[in-house]
Amino acid sequence: MELSTLAIALLSITLTYYFLISRRRRSGGKLPPGPRPLPVVGNIFQLGTKPHQSLAQLAKTHGPLMSLHFGSVYTVIVTSPEMAREIFVKHDQDFLNRTVVEAVHAHDHDSISMAFMDVGAEWRALRRICKEQIFSVRSLETSQVLRQEKLHQLRCYVQRCSDGGRVVDIREASFVTTLNLMSATLFSIQATEFDSTATEEFREIMEGVASIVGDPNFADYFPILKRFDPQGVKRKAELYFGKMLVLVEDLLKKRQEERRRDPAYVKKNDLLEKVVDVLNEENEYKLTTKHITHLLLDLFVGGSETTTTSVEWIMSELLINPEKLEKTKDELQRVVGEKNQVQESDIPRLPYFEAVMKEVFRLHPPGPLLLPRKAEREVQVGGYTIPKNTQILVNAWAIGRDPSIWPNPEAFEPERFLSMKMDYKGQDFELIPFGSGKRMCPGLSFANRMLPMTVATLIHNFNWKLEVEANAQDVHKGEMFGIAVRRAVPLKAYPSAIDA
Template sequence: MINFLFHRIICEVSRDMLNLLQLLRQHEIFFISSPLLIFTLLLIFFLALIRPSRKRKLILPPSPAKLPIIGNLHNLGRQPHRSLHVLAQRFGPLMLLRFGNVPVLVVSSADAACEIKKTHDLTFINGPKLSVTRKLLYDYKDVASAPYGEYWRQMRSICVLNLLSNKMVKSYRAIREEETALAMQYIKRIALGRKYNEDKNKFKKLLSDFLELLGTPDVGDYLPWLAWVSHVNGFNAKVDKVAKELDEFLDGVIEEHVNQHNKHANDQKDFVDVLLEIQKQDTVGFPIERTSIKALILDVFSAGTDTTYTVLEWAMTELLRHPKAMKELQKEAGKVSGGKSSISEDDLHNMQYLKAVIKETLRLHPPIPTLLPRVSTKDVKINGYDIVEGTQVIINAWAIGRDPSLWEKPEEFIPDRFLNNPIDFKGHHFELIPFGSGRRICPGMQLAMQINELLLANLVHKFDWTLPDGASERDLDMTECIGFTKHKESPLIAIANQCSF
């Protein structure tokens, strides 16, 4: 009987080991195969099975089956927000996974998100320490990843007061309207058949690589004994290369501002100038290093550009898929413009359908579907479950936006659902939290939405849009890319036909 049980354990262990090897090969994690490696994995699996359990009497959230050592890493697909949504439909809105050594709480309901982001906001105020974040964001010197404390408060205050406050957002109105007009002229040249060449934007590619890497988990963060894998498969080398190139680019930006400021001291200051002035005057109570300035600039570049145009891209995609919604928005734009050739920010206050289109886009396509991960700083109870200190928390905003208990026909694009509806995305209604909530809500939300509303309103007002080569709305590819933010995998291609006024 003992021999039979031992044989069965070995068979089970061997099967799990083969599952692990298949998973690692599938994700190109490593390419080494040797008897020694197989023996080592087999031994680790066996020891994990026979190790005495030390579980305390805790009431834990439901969990799907786990593999020894790797836990639930095999449950993550190319699109984690979708994989986690499928699991949550079986195991509930609070679900406990294990990514290697790390317990991970997956939150997929508005009520549970409120518990995390409002009731216990301070308990989940910090993000996990991840190797990729540390390398790319100057050892957590930026606002998004800095630990909660005096440094974070000062850096966030600098960003808000000098760039993102209501007063500052309003002060940039002329610039936004000027850039929007230039964008319309840019499209108009194409609509009139004029062609032009544009140099490839090296920084755009660099920013794309940066965001893709931020959204790629490093196996060593969850399985420290496999940290060497990221060296073998070239992942660490790619992270180091992107970090170095970004650092050189940002150094160039700073040096350019230093030189221009010396030559033109009376010119209007931008955000980089303000940062350099604060550094020079030493007014925040502690010295601001150049790495902190570069980290803040990187926050503005990445969050202020990538997530903003992601929302615009999905909004245009959904409008092209739903011609009735497009016509309704164009009708509203024509009405508020009063015959003018363009829409100003004063007109946006009267465009309720535009705001509904933006909200519906954010519901279906939040730029960061699982928000920024957080980690518990102490043991806490959430909806009756015990969540232990050190648990990583993932809030699946994408799943909450498609919850049938909250939304009628949740998979359909229906902007009308937000007409005469108080639900907003500003962090108070947990049915819709694309920018997060609580103390660490995205500080650039207002500026991003102001830009998106102005651009989208003018795009549909000045042009009629069609798909190329007679394609129908059913032909639009809605596949999402891999990375930190979720763009369309294939860029949106549409034809602009100039409207007459």
């Protein structure tokens, strides 16, 4: 960027900032309280490397509805179940659309993706296809055999590691399994294998998309910088999104070609088959191939990243709390049988295992700040004025650790959920890891099958010993912020067969 251009950009940023600040002050409404912003940059430097934690700390001083300035982006942070209910229920219609980071504009993903596009006819059609075709009970039941096969491969891999005295990288094993579970359910293929170089190629693409969307980008806070892309975020996003779209488009084209070429073609029991049916002439959803490829990209990347991260957190909490692990294993052996492979139909009969899942979602929600919302008009919430175009972030991580809601909130205590009727499906605002309202995660029913089955496979037939035992509580609880919050230190452990 030339010096003169940079000077003009900085002047524009400064003028824009003061214009927006003065306009909000003249709005006449009472804005939510918050820390005093610095000139131009606002409160950016108060975010730190773990924004969910920094914002939770600030909310203790400024309250459950708190306002901050991230450059020229005015943002309100929600940090209580009561305020979350107002946003997601009472005013859901006013906060249906999203603010979208610059990276998501790559390949026009912001205007085609169900996760990011504005609510309208196209969004409703995509949501409907997810509900009626992709994530319907019938579709998921049909593809259950494919998932069982991939879980059997995970079990065999862990057994080989056990036999050879090898340590298992839980995130790596979860990543390969999740990738194969999703590719089997969506496309009837195996994406990769354990100990394969192909895994690294998939990891580069998947983590590239996930990280570039979650990385801080000055162009998001100062729109005048978007044309310059000073951090190269948009260029990287174009690369990673492009690779993923090519992969998905090739799979879709191959399936369409198979059906055209073979008059005796027998349909497969996967979700891609449903998608091809939808794309046939005169499809009632009125969706194009582009809509479908971007939808599959969202499902593949979003589902893989959040599931992989959640599996690692569940295993981490169980391994550093061995008495909870033993309770979980005892229940599995009592309900399923010591030698049998866990089935999806077994999961509803495992109340303690379900409580473990809820407790991990409370402590480690996949997306701690959820996906942002945007005020479509000026709205009154909790006695404060939310100006039009305000960005809304709901801190699900902070709500899950609020001591006024949860006794002993930092402790891993699944038992707390055995005596309370509370779920994580968007109706109980003390626990909203997947959001709530019309725009909550559409793949929740899919995750409800993949996640518990992966964990059950890992713990049902194996004992585990941490690679690093000393100071386990400290070593195994650090976090890295991103589109999903990961463990700072990869979880590694030695498996051994229960009857060994």
